Amino acid sequence: MANDTKKRFGFVIDISRCIDCRACLVACSVENTVPYTHTRIWVHDQGVKGDWPLFNRTFVPYNCMHCDNPPCTEVCVSGATYKNKENGLVLVDQDACIGCGFCVEACPYDVRYIDEQRGVVDKCNGCFQRVETGQMPACVATCVGGSRLFGDFNDPESTVSKALKNAKSVLRLDAKRQDGKSTGPNIYYTNASVEMVSLLTSDKFNQMEGKVPEASEYTVSEELWKKLIIPVLGLGIAGSFGLQAFYFTKQLIEGEKDVEE
Amino acid sequence: MTKLFSRRDFLKLGGSAAAAVTVGGFIPPLVAKAAVKAGLIDPDGDGYIPTMCEMCVWRCGVLAKVKDGRVVKLEGNPDHPNSTGKLCARGQSGLMNTYDPDRVLTPLIRVGKRGEGKFRKASWDEALDLTASKMLDIKQKYGPEAMMFSSTHNISQPVFENILYGFGSPNYGTQRSLCFNAMIVANIMTYGMEEPARDYNNIKYLILTGRNLTEAISTSETSALMEIISKGAKVIYIDPRYTKTASKSTEWLPIKPGTDSAFHLALINVLIQENLYNKSFVDSYTSGFEKLGTSVQDYTPAWAEKITGISADTITRIAREFAAAGSNALAHNGWRTSNFINSFQTERAITILNSLVGNWGSTLHPAAGEGAGGLGSIPQPAFPRITAPRLDGVPWKFPFVPLKLGIFQEMRDGALKGDPYEAHGWLISRQNPVQDLPDRAKTLELFGKLDFIANIDIIMNDTSWFSDVVLPEASYLERYDPLNPVGDKAFLRQPVIEPQGEGKSALWIFRELGKRLGIGDYFQYQDEQDYINQQLKPMGLTLDDIATHGYAQFPAGEKKTEFDWATPSEKIEIFSTTLEKGGFDPIPTWQEPAQPGEDQFYLLTGKVGQHTQFGTHNNKLLHKYEDTPRIWMHPDAAAKRSIKDWDLVEVTSEVGKINLAVMVTPTIRPDCVYMTPGYGHLSKGLRTAYGEGASDSVLHVTYTDPVSGGQALSQTFVTVKKA
Numbered sequence: 001m002a003n004d005t006k007k008r009f010g011f012v013i014d015i016s017r018c019i020d021c022r023a024c025l026v027a028c029s030v031e032n033t034v035p036y037t038h039t040r041i042w043v044h045d046q047g048v049k050g051d052w053p054l055f056n057r058t059f060v061p062y063n064c065m066h067c068d069n070p071p072c073t074e075v076c077v078s079g080a081t082y083k084n085k086e087n088g089l090v091l092v093d094q095d096a097c098i099g100c101g102f103c104v105e106a107c108p109y110d111v112r113y114i115d116e117q118r119g120v121v122d123k124c125n126g127c128f129q130r131v132e133t134g135q136m137p138a139c140v141a142t143c144v145g146g147s148r149l150f151g152d153f154n155d156p157e158s159t160v161s162k163a164l165k166n167a168k169s170v171l172r173l174d175a176k177r178q179d180g181k182s183t184g185p186n187i188y189y190t191n192a193s194v195e196m197v198s199l200l201t202s203d204k205f206n207q208m209e210g211k212v213p214e215a216s217e218y219t220v221s222e223e224l225w226k227k228l229i230i231p232v233l234g235l236g237i238a239g240s241f242g243l244q245a246f247y248f249t250k251q252l253i254e255g256e257k258d259v260e261e
Numbered sequence: 262m263t264k265l266f267s268r269r270d271f272l273k274l275g276g277s278a279a280a281a282v283t284v285g286g287f288i289p290p291l292v293a294k295a296a297v298k299a300g301l302i303d304p305d306g307d308g309y310i311p312t313m314c315e316m317c318v319w320r321c322g323v324l325a326k327v328k329d330g331r332v333v334k335l336e337g338n339p340d341h342p343n344s345t346g347k348l349c350a351r352g353q354s355g356l357m358n359t360y361d362p363d364r365v366l367t368p369l370i371r372v373g374k375r376g377e378g379k380f381r382k383a384s385w386d387e388a389l390d391l392t393a394s395k396m397l398d399i400k401q402k403y404g405p406e407a408m409m410f411s412s413t414h415n416i417s418q419p420v421f422e423n424i425l426y427g428f429g430s431p432n433y434g435t436q437r438s439l440c441f442n443a444m445i446v447a448n449i450m451t452y453g454m455e456e457p458a459r460d461y462n463n464i465k466y467l468i469l470t471g472r473n474l475t476e477a478i479s480t481s482e483t484s485a486l487m488e489i490i491s492k493g494a495k496v497i498y499i500d501p502r503y504t505k506t507a508s509k510s511t512e513w514l515p516i517k518p519g520t521d522s523a524f525h526l527a528l529i530n531v532l533i534q535e536n537l538y539n540k541s542f543v544d545s546y547t548s549g550f551e552k553l554g555t556s557v558q559d560y561t562p563a564w565a566e567k568i569t570g571i572s573a574d575t576i577t578r579i580a581r582e583f584a585a586a587g588s589n590a591l592a593h594n595g596w597r598t599s600n601f602i603n604s605f606q607t608e609r610a611i612t613i614l615n616s617l618v619g620n621w622g623s624t625l626h627p628a629a630g631e632g633a634g635g636l637g638s639i640p641q642p643a644f645p646r647i648t649a650p651r652l653d654g655v656p657w658k659f660p661f662v663p664l665k666l667g668i669f670q671e672m673r674d675g676a677l678k679g680d681p682y683e684a685h686g687w688l689i690s691r692q693n694p695v696q697d698l699p700d701r702a703k704t705l706e707l708f709g710k711l712d713f714i715a716n717i718d719i720i721m722n723d724t725s726w727f728s729d730v731v732l733p734e735a736s737y738l739e740r741y742d743p744l745n746p747v748g749d750k751a752f753l754r755q756p757v758i759e760p761q762g763e764g765k766s767a768l769w770i771f772r773e774l775g776k777r778l779g780i781g782d783y784f785q786y787q788d789e790q791d792y793i794n795q796q797l798k799p800m801g802l803t804l805d806d807i808a809t810h811g812y813a814q815f816p817a818g819e820k821k822t823e824f825d826w827a828t829p830s831e832k833i834e835i836f837s838t839t840l841e842k843g844g845f846d847p848i849p850t851w852q853e854p855a856q857p858g859e860d861q862f863y864l865l866t867g868k869v870g871q872h873t874q875f876g877t878h879n880n881k882l883l884h885k886y887e888d889t890p891r892i893w894m895h896p897d898a899a900a901k902r903s904i905k906d907w908d909l910v911e912v913t914s915e916v917g918k919i920n921l922a923v924m925v926t927p928t929i930r931p932d933c934v935y936m937t938p939g940y941g942h943l944s945k946g947l948r949t950a951y952g953e954g955a956s957d958s959v960l961h962v963t964y965t966d967p968v969s970g971g972q973a974l975s976q977t978f979v980t981v982k983k984a
């Protein structure tokens with residue numbers, strides 16, 4: 001079901017060009033009226049590596065990966081979290097959201113939060129409100145370093161498809177779902193070094209259980225496959241008791257229908 | 262279960278959540294009328310209005326999104342060369358500068374003791390009458406020179422200058438000597454222009470001497486740097502700190518502070534010794550080259566290695582690479598070059614290095630400057646003749662400091678010492694001397710001595726807090742300013758919302774104060790729109806014609822192909838006869854800077870990408886995404902003092918003491934500590950910024966470069982111990 005949406009919107013982020021200026025963070029907060037206590041997007045500082053004076057330091061921007069196979073939609077008991085069939089963005093219908101937080105737990109990337117004021121879950125919506133009027137997401141439009149791109153991966157002529165074609169290396173932070181499927185994240189990191197994998201071993205992502213590095217089974221094309229460098233740490237979330245409880249609850253509510261649509 | 266969000270749902274969402282970030286009123290008729298007339302917003306008050314950013318001095322073009330009469334989002338204007346469609350974090354946060362809950366929205370008159378923070382609201386008439394009468398009292402008793410004036414780099418600055426020159430005072434303090442005097446004076450001496458333009462399209466080899474472009478952001482230039490890096494340009498970055506720019510550069514050279522000029526002199530030495538310079542360019546366009554060889558012959562890479570800590574091999578290699586890149590090389594002149602007394606020598610060496618590879622016409626170009634171009638000027642009488650010497654010693658002590666630049670810190674010291682006379686009043690506009698001058702205790706001492714202080718600002722900053730009258734300006738999203746020429750266009754700052762409270766534009770405030778000072782003739786415009794229309798008149802345009810796009814296009818002029826250096830020799834002056842006449846080194850020489858004593862550190866300061874100088878720390882959006890201000894210290898230096906990460910330490914210089922948390926990091930030389938400027942505010946009227954971090958100005962010792970007047974900000978040495 002990787003490609004079953006008409007468009008497949010996502011991000012290409014050139015790691016070599018992120019300067020951690022945080023224009024994207026502020027732009028996102030303003031565009032989406034994110035409370036001061038929360039954020040929808042992050043820039044992960046990999047820290048200073050190497051020995052004086054040959055240091056290196058990498059900044060990895062991230063946000064909702066708008067997965068092909070999002071674990072969050074699977075556990076949503078109210079149906080508020082869904083993958084938009086038109087464009088592939090993973091969205092939250094905040095009128096329907098009951099703020100239970102199952103999706104927050106289920107997301108292997110930890111990019112969702114509960115807005116306590118409104119009692120709903122919030123996260124990056126790919127600036128759907130801008131995208132549908134032809135604008136770029138706020139973070140992309142203002143990216144000073146030219147690191148962030150956004151577009152339709154199903155369109156070979158889109159800037160993101162072209163950027164992937166021209167990239168020296170491409171990396172995705174794939175994760176394994178309980179059912180064994182890859183999440184299929186739609187943030188593609190270009191010019192990323194192998195060290196980037198440490199993003200997944202950082203404190204933040206250590207919270208996830210059963211992470212086992214393994215090769216990706218996902219490719220955009222044969223050509224691209226060759227470029228993928230150590231692309232995947234499968235964040236297997238199988239065996240998570242919490243998650244089993246979500247599925248159980250979900251089945252109680254929805255009956256035993258096939259949730260894979 | 263999948264369903265599409267309707268557009269209405271999103272609007273509803275936006276509306277209900279808006280309170281999280283924005284507050285403000287509905288669009289009052291004036292702006293709405295103008296914007297509707299220009300076709301910018303619909304009858305519901307929604308749309309985009311082009312204007313200009315003022316979160317720093319780079320002046321990016323902005324498209325302000327207005328909804329239900331509130332500004333809800335700012336976008337970079339793709340038509341503006343300084344923003345190229347993007348805004349940095351500060352630009353993006355600009356609406357919280359306007360909607361800051363701590364804005365001053367009515368004129369205020371002090372009622373408590375100075376610095377106690379007790380004010381009462383006043384009408385504009387009362388506040389302006391009081392300000393004018395106090396200023397005229399001082400003029401009558403002590404002469405006009407007893408009034409000091411301060412402003413900063415902004416579009417209405419020339420109009421502010423009408424107040425002081427019309428009033429008859431020579432005493433004008435701006436941020437310039439705290440920032441770029443060394444660079445500007447060196448460029449004037451060598452090229453006869455303040456600062457050449459850089460063309461990144463042609464750069465393949467770049468030396469950045471402390472120009473931390475990814476943190477001290479100038480949007481278009483920072484974007485251009487990242488573009489050339491991604492295309493493979495080689496970037497050599499020289500800084501005692503491993504900054505974010507260092508992490509993006511090809512090579513980081515952790516140079517010893519104060520020795521930049523030794524590094525550059527050694528590069529020049531190699532270029533000459535190895536005959537790597539562009540002979541035809543040097544012969545055609547420079548003067549004094551023959552004297553350069555002998556001057557720099559002792560400045561070998563081996564000599565520089567001992568001074569800078571950068572190996573002779575590295576220096577030699579970089580000199581060869583730089584020369585090989587030729588016209589595609591650039592040694593960046595930096596911006597805030599107020600580091601050491603010898604920074605002027607560094608800047609001179611950089612100008613000469615560029616000239617030796619002949620990169621003019623390629624990576625360097627004559628700058629258009631900030632001239633008004635084809636714009637009309639507003640009529641005004643000649644200024645009265647000012648006979649009093651300046652408090653800052655320009656030019657009687659400092660002959661080469663341009664009057665326009667002045668020496669802020671010397672003005673403060675002159676006034677404090679009464680040398681050559683005492684000052685009695687200070688009118689300040691958008692300047693923050695309490696925070697930005699070195700040695701804050703001295704500045705506060707002067708504040709305590711003055712008879713009268715008035716501050717024009719949008720916020721209760723530290724200078725407002727210690728003032729007698731605070732005059733509330735409208736924010737940059739609420740007012741018109743004079744047009745700003747950039748390249749072949751003149752850009753417009755226009756209000757996107759009506760001023761909140763009783764905020765007024767600088768143009769209005771200066772004119773109203775001018776009238777009351779009896780110098781109304783210097784402000785011959787009916788209102789802000791009239792000022793702009795007078796500027797546009799020679800082009801046959803009116804404000805209405807340019808409101809939609811936010812700029813006026815100048816008629817295509819002839820492109821200059823000849824170089825035009827406004828120096829005495831009309832060439833690039835490697836040997837400056839002007840400097841020689843003044844008794845200064847006519848060719849850059851090594852001047853050994855002061856060094857820290859046993860157990861002391863160099864105190865380094867420098868910008869971060871989320872703040873501008875001293876003025877943005879109360880902005881809640883920037884506060885949200887800033888790093889906690891800490892003092893950087895190398896692990897070896899920390900271990901020696903049993904200091905651990907996050908420990909609170911006491912930092913002491915010759916003039917002050919602060920407490921601050923430590924960041925133990927290998928990214929700084931062991932002989933340096935670094936702190937981000939702009940914290941440690943004293944004003945309790947800044948509820949977000951108050952109490953956060955500490956002020957570097959408390960520690961900075963005042964040192965002035967005798968040639969350029971630049972303050973030597975890195976020449977302050979500190980001891981650090983656990984608090």
